[in-house]
Amino acid sequence: MPSPFFRKIQTLKLIPQHPSKTSALQLLSELKTQGFTVEIRQVQRDLNTLSQLFEIENDGNKDIPGWYWKKEAEKLELPQMELPVALSFQLSEHYLSKLYPHAVMQHLSPYFKLSQKLLSSMDSPLSTWSNKVKLISRNQPLIAPIISESVLNSAYIALLSDTLIHATYKAVLQEKKEYELAPKAMVVVDQVIYLVAENLASNNLQHFALHRFSQIKNTDKPIHQDKSFSLDDYMSEGNFEYLYTNNPTIQLKLLVTEKAAYHLDELKLSDDQTIVPFDDEFLVTATVKNTDQLRWWILSYGDYVEVLEPESLRDEFAETADILYHIYHHNN
Known part of the structure; x- marks a missing residue:
């Protein structure tokens, strides 16, 4: 579908029924919001062309003409998918497909195809938007398990x-x-x-x-x-973080390097987190859930982080470090 033709269809949809009205400048703003690259003179020319084919007219104001569908104009059914809607379908297919029931995915399939066709044929900033934004994870990339x-x-x-x-x-x-x-x-x-x-x-x-x-x-x-x-x-309640239910919340105290402190200052462990200098390092305190997820996170920092409190957690990491030492040195 050529972009000028689709732009004219969207223009018709944006024009209100009499007695309401809109100006070429208002239409320009709304078309740009939808992702069209267009100038005011193009909108004015479109309106003049469309007024010869459809039952739209302006109020005769020479300074800022107000455009509207004639009061007696018959209802005109026009294609409903606009460029922002098409982009929403495209992003939804990319990032939310796992959340849709199979029957819903089958129902949405034609809309996904239409949105792709529409965006690929348009000369619009929205056409390439999905190539400019991505959602990724910092976790080690893993291949999703196969589900029947x-x-x-x-x-x-x-x-x-x-x-x-x-x-x-x-x-x-x-x-x-x-x-x-x-x-x-x-x-x-x-x-x-x-x-x-x-x-x-x-x-x-x-x-x-x-x-x-x-x-x-x-x-x-x-x-x-x-x-x-x-x-x-x-x-x-921590059900997806593997919560230790016998002691679900702990007061965590860490001794961290400057680099780790910088990172934790940007992405806090909790609302009550504090970071204070301590010699050449930093003391971090926070109230956190007592979970396996927390332990995996601490381990990912290696020697950038030392657990100080609670003592029971420090003992766990000391034992883990000892086990790792023997694993890597058993042949030495």
Whole structure:
């Protein structure tokens, strides 16, 4: 679709019905917002051309003509996808496809194709926007595990219909086990998709990695809705960070290098974090969740960070350091 033609279609859509009206300058601003590269004279020429083909006119004001659809003009059905909408579809396909049920992805597929076709044919700054913004992770790049399409579809169907499932699941280093589950939510953590569900055998909320299901069977049994469940609460409780429930919150004190302190000043561990100079290094204190995620993060800094408190955590790292020393020096 040539850009000038599409620009004229969008211009027609922006013109209000009488008695409301708009000016060429207002139309210019809205077209630029939609990503069109256009000048005021082009808009004025478009309006004059369109007024000969469609039931639009201006109020005759010689200084700033006001344009509108005639009061008796018949409703004109025009293509609905605008450039910002097309860009939204394109970014959604790139970054949110894991969050859509399979049936929804199939329904959206024509819109994804149309958005791609529209953006690739337009001479607009929005056409190349997706090449200028990217979402990445600082974690070690890992290949996403393969999930059976039937498992994924069944999980989404259960979530949409609020129905129970019968599932076969193999946890890490355990045998396969049968479960009856009441799905509550879906969470994507890096490359892994988790199903948050109530285990009916224990009445506990758990999360299950979808790629570890070998089978999910849908049922027509409705789920008893627990209005107290909140996915935000479930996540904030540290369930995806491997929380130490016997001591969920700790006062962390670290001795860090200048480089690590600079980084932590930009990306804080907590709202109450403090950083103060200490000899040639810096003391960092913060109230944090006591999780495996915290331990992995500290380990990633190597000798840039020393744990001072709590003493129990310092002892853990001393033991880990000792084990690593023996691993790397056992042949020396």
